[in-house]
Amino acid sequence: MIHNQIIIAKTPESAGRCAAQHFRALMQTKPYCVLGLATGSTPIPLYRELIAMNQRGEIDFSTVRTVNLDEYKGLSPEHEQSYRYFMNDNLFNHVNINKANTFVPNGLAADVGAFCLEYEKKIEELGGIDIQLLGIGHDGHIGFNEPDSFFPKITHETQLTEMTREANKRFFDGDIGKVPTAAITMGIGTVMAARKVILIATGKDKAEIVKKSFFGPVDPQVPASILQLHKNCVVILDEEAAGAL
Numbered sequence: 001m002i003h004n005q006i007i008i009a010k011t012p013e014s015a016g017r018c019a020a021q022h023f024r025a026l027m028q029t030k031p032y033c034v035l036g037l038a039t040g041s042t043p044i045p046l047y048r049e050l051i052a053m054n055q056r057g058e059i060d061f062s063t064v065r066t067v068n069l070d071e072y073k074g075l076s077p078e079h080e081q082s083y084r085y086f087m088n089d090n091l092f093n094h095v096n097i098n099k100a101n102t103f104v105p106n107g108l109a110a111d112v113g114a115f116c117l118e119y120e121k122k123i124e125e126l127g128g129i130d131i132q133l134l135g136i137g138h139d140g141h142i143g144f145n146e147p148d149s150f151f152p153k154i155t156h157e158t159q160l161t162e163m164t165r166e167a168n169k170r171f172f173d174g175d176i177g178k179v180p181t182a183a184i185t186m187g188i189g190t191v192m193a194a195r196k197v198i199l200i201a202t203g204k205d206k207a208e209i210v211k212k213s214f215f216g217p218v219d220p221q222v223p224a225s226i227l228q229l230h231k232n233c234v235v236i237l238d239e240e241a242a243g244a245l
């Protein structure tokens with residue numbers, strides 16, 4: 001049984017505005033909410049809209065807490081391609097959030113195993129995730145949960161596939177050799193425990209994987225397919241990403 005609500009917006013910008021309305025509704029009714037955030041090109045229109053809403057006084061970040069999906073292993077928070085840097089640059093520096101309430105996995109953790117357990121504990125202490133935002137990789141990855149023979153449960157270290165490193169090399173001077181080979185990511189279980197999931201996919205290069213993920217079998221070789229079983233998952237597509245449905 002598929003529970004997902006699928007919304008088709010015209011453009012990536014209107015998909016971002018649509019997602020922003022879900023965030024605004026949560027933030028206006030639950031000031032101490034916990035937002036699970038994502039990086040990549042896809043959420044940028046959403047973050048622009050959240051910044052505009054904050055500037056118009058429609059949403060207040062002062063009591064909001066955030067947890068990010070993932071981080072490259074080996075990159076410091078100051079590295080321009082780190083996901084901490086991305087979040088500061090694309091959202092946190094432009095809204096009234098207290099950065100002490102924003103959590104991104106530590107790519108430099110000396111004991112990664114212990115760090116992953118702490119990250120899970122942190123999410124639990126915050127009261128769990130109210131909305132987890134996701135993009136989707138061309139191989140169906142969510143966070144950095146790559147295709148596998150099982151669905152990883154909790155935050156863990158993972159090796160990046162060639163396809164993912166190839167897709168992300170555009171941020172590293174086009175040089176795949178500069179793209180980290182490993183990352184720390186929330187697990188699929190962490191994502192599935194969120195009270196609501198919003199997955200955004202835009203662009204025609206995502207059309208096939210969107211179809212496979214939401215209209216194919218639930219299969220760990222297509223990690224996003226597990227979202228079919230989430231009770232409160234909204235999939236927001238632009239017309240191009242919806243093109244194969």
Ligand code: PGA
Nearest residue numbers: 040041042043135136137
């Ligand atoms: P993108 O990445 O938004 O840059 O396409 C999505 C992802 O890999 O999850």
